[in-house]
Amino acid sequence: MKITDIKLEPCIMRKEDPTWRFALGASPITEGLIVSIETDEEITGYGYASATAHMGASMEGLTGTLERLIPHVKEHDALSMASIRVTMDRALSGNNQAKAAIDNALFDLAAKSMNVPLHRLFGGAVRTEFPVLRILAIKQPDEMAEQAQILFDQGYRYFKIKVHGEVDLDIARVTAIRKRLGDEANLTVDANQAYSPKDAIAALNGMAEYRIDLVEQPVAIDDYKGMKLVTDSVPVTVEADESAGSIQEVAYLVEHRIVDAISLKVAKLGGLWNTLTAAQICKTGNIKYRFGAHVGSRLLNAHAMQLAAALPEVWYASEFGEFARLLDDPFEGIDVEGGIIHLPDAIGAGVQPIAS
């Protein structure tokens, strides 16, 4: 099955809430690219390239990188995925988000050519549904509690409270949400690097009585000693996100037990193959892992779910539902119902382009 053409299509999705904000920025849109890999057997594989500035991938950079990689991938046998990975790495090091789109599209193609759902290539599904954790954007405490209530009423039971690094105000955010939702809600916090280590410890001790299950990336991306200090000082599971931006970084965090858990994301890690590798590193080192926010098209979430379905150790709740707050998705085939998302029962990644 020879690759005959690779097409790029910008994918600009509006946010339902244009004031959506986290500690590292704000934007009314989510940007990415749809990569379509065509073959001489008339099977097309799709991948989503994620433009995430805080992980080093701009829309302009992604587009240029993909345009540079495409000639190296064309004409290959589509099932020679290992060889294509080596070719891409020799052509250009790094650039995980661009490579992830190609890697994922090749997995979609491979599964379609075998007429099986993609999870079968990872050993088959050990679960077919996932509780979905939803993110609460930074706002005033009462506004965040109101948004949490709306999601709770839709059936969601897992929440991530974005915080800003202001200890007292952040504790007030957690307090307002816990008081509003009661004991049934499972709460986590994501600081996106906003705290100094000691402020993180103070904030988490202040939040402890409101039961926080997890804190994500409390300190700066490269502050490994500070991250370990927080991990060793608080009774909350500490998770790396931005710090875990490659399989090499995951290996370092696990080897030195800098965190208790890792947030796996297919885009930042460079595709499904690397994400599987990262999961195996975590498992081997007895570090928990789950799947973080795959913000973008349903296509990206479908790929991540196909792998997560085959990994028995995925803990807590994963973030496979952020597409629900985005408009203009060019793909369909998965949706969250009552706070749960189901693995699609279809070949390949399990989502399809909406006919235009």
Ligand SMILES: [Mg+2]
């Ligand atoms: Mg995060």
